[in-house]
Amino acid sequence: MAPLRIGFAGANAQRGWAKDAHLGAISAVPDLIVQAVSARTQEIADGAKAVFGAASAYDDSLALARDTQVDIVAVTVKVPEHRAIVLAAIAAGKHVYCEWPLGRDLAEAQEMADAARAAGVHVCIGLQGGNSWAVRHAAQLVQGGAVGRPLSLRVVSPTGGWGAESPPNYAYLQDKSNGATLSTIAGGHTLCAIEAVIGAFTQVTARASILRDTMTLMGTGETVKRTCADHLLTFGKHDSGCISSLEVVGGVTDVPFQFELRGSKGSLSITGGHPGGYQAGTLTVTTNPPSPRQPEQVATGIGTQSVNVAELWARFASDIRSGKRTVPDFDRAVRLTRLLDAIDASSENGSTVSLGGQ
Structure with missing residues (x-):
């Protein structure tokens, strides 16, 4: 073929x-x-x-x-x-x-x-982090009762983007109207992983902040005004009954990705260290008490930025051949966009937003 x-x-x-x-x-x-x-x-x-x-x-x-x-x-x-x-x-x-x-x-x-x-x-949205072996494995462990009933989740998701400086070709990321922001990219990818492991948000309270209102373009010294958040905090409740906290931090490369779930019978963590964000690198899952070894990535011998993307492409190609629909699609993108809109509304109004209709 x-x-x-x-x-x-x-x-x-x-x-x-x-x-x-x-x-x-x-x-x-x-x-x-x-x-x-x-x-x-x-x-x-x-x-x-x-x-x-x-x-x-x-x-x-x-x-x-x-x-x-x-x-x-x-x-x-x-x-x-x-x-x-x-x-x-x-x-x-x-x-x-x-x-x-x-x-x-x-x-x-x-x-x-x-x-x-x-x-x-067939359509696929590039949420490769939420589709990675590690996140899918973590979801299977939680669904299989490895940690008991999920109780609370704490996530810290750093990215080198949205810091004090940026390459000139990333200047457009500072303008909220372009739709490519810390909240949508670093935040959206991380929110996707959170929902994959502990279930959909039913309530969210958030604070999106601009800590640096300007940034400098590397090599030119030009200053660009920032209209999107460079720091995001969310507190959520999920359909599993679990509660979560998420901090997305811009301009940080010396802090690892941390995903720490506590359950009624144990704990689970996902860790990563790519400076571009958790979705752009390899991830490791550990549980206490220990669970079966994490499955291997579908692809080896390629760059860390390509590993999770290769997994998504392999599943997308398989879907097209078989007629199945297993990858995150545009409807998933719509639901995640609605969640991000709820986060914006919560931050702007200082309120808790219900998402029961998602």
Whole structure:
């Protein structure tokens, strides 16, 4: 059976998540090949074509979405550009892997989810941390009673982003209206893992804060105003009865990811140490009392940034072949976006928000 052919919207030979994480991930999944790439100029696209080993290169991502030789469109551009490419790909009958966040707001996310459902195509949202072997293993242990009844969860989720300085190409992450913020990216990925292990939020109280209202662009010295939070605290109650606390900290690289669950019969922890956030590296699960050894990652011999992405790609390809739907999809993205909106509302109003209708 011929491999599934991927078109990368937003490829770059020099930098970017597609090059740093997806390229290594695709190399570890035999059922996938890169067929096409697109970028904002033909020169950049041609450079990416050589690095990604693609057959075609476009300076128009909508043209890539219509390429008859592409089976899956991978959307790795900036969040404000997601909607147009995703909708074009769905209209062309393509399967779609889109990076998280899906859209700039709930309305965009809902529009894309509705379009995918109506078309019947397979879609995947890039919540690779919540889909990782470690988080899925932890969820299975909790569901199997390894720690008894979940009582309380404490999570500290640091990221090097949203600190005092940033590369120029990340300046757009400081503007809340672009939808790519500490709350949505570092927060959203972590909230996904929390819900995977201890269940959906039913109530949330939050405080989103801007501790540094400006940041400096590396290499230029230019100052950029920050309109999104660089620190997030949430306190939640879950449908399992467990309560949780989460601190997402921007501009921190010397503190590990900490996920500490206490249950009625034991405890469980997930740890990681990638400076880009827990979702971008390998994770370890431990329990007390000890449980069976954690399963191995699906892919080995690739960079840490690629490991969890490879797992998600492997499951997505399997879903397309089998007709099953096991990966986090656009409906999952909509539910997570609603949770983030509730967190914003709680922070703005100083209130506890109920999410019983999620």
